[in-house]
Amino acid sequence: MNEVEKLKQEVLQAQQNSDIASLYVLEQRAHDTFDENTLQGFYMNILDIALERLTNTLEANRVMDMNEVQDFATLRALYEYAIEHYSAGKLHDASALFEVLSGLCNDKKFSSALKFHWIAAKEEISLDDFLSEIADVDATQNAGTFYISCFNTKAQKLLDNSKTDAE
Known part of the structure; x- marks a missing residue:
């Protein structure tokens, strides 16, 4: 598995786990590896998870x-x-x-x-x-x-x- 595929797998795993912190850990590698469109998708995934966590936090009143x-x-x-x-x-x-x-x-x-x-x-x-x-x-x-x-x-x-x- 090449570096791009390995990174995509790590990103996918973090997304599936709604692990926004791991996505930030992978951020520099994503910048160094992904093209602009893929990078844009990477940040959209971070935002989607963050908005979901915001909703859950507000609903839980915490x-x-x-x-x-x-x-x-x-x-x-x-x-x-x-x-x-x-x-x-x-x-x-x-x-x-x-x-x-x-x-x-x-x-x-x-x-x-x-x-x-x-x-x-x-x-x-x-x-x-x-x-x-x-x-x-x-x-x-x-x-x-x-x-x-x-x-x-x-x-x-x-x-x-x-x-x-x-x-």
Whole structure:
């Protein structure tokens, strides 16, 4: 069995097991091995599993545990999906996803960070402006999180203004 067939078999096994974490482990090899169409399908499978896990989590009325590997991978996939929407200018969809994600996890830092994302998208701040004016991208890179987790002082003003508007 050649490398491509072996990788496809591993991906199929992970998909059949709804093992989103294993798919992320295989991600770099998929990038190095698959053509663009196959790679697109690979990411669609991750998203399908993540959306299924989201539905199951909501139906079970539970929160995801950032320390549990499948929940962590699911949150990552859903965050990446929300960022895709944000990047594509689908601000309403991105805002809704960020809102759901902010309440979906037991990790306070993740939930707090997602509130900034949610409000920025809701306030129709573009992703470029969010990254340049609200997020602290350098600090986030140093933090080693899969999500934008560090923000500058303008972020707190955004949050404060949002609370004022809601009152």
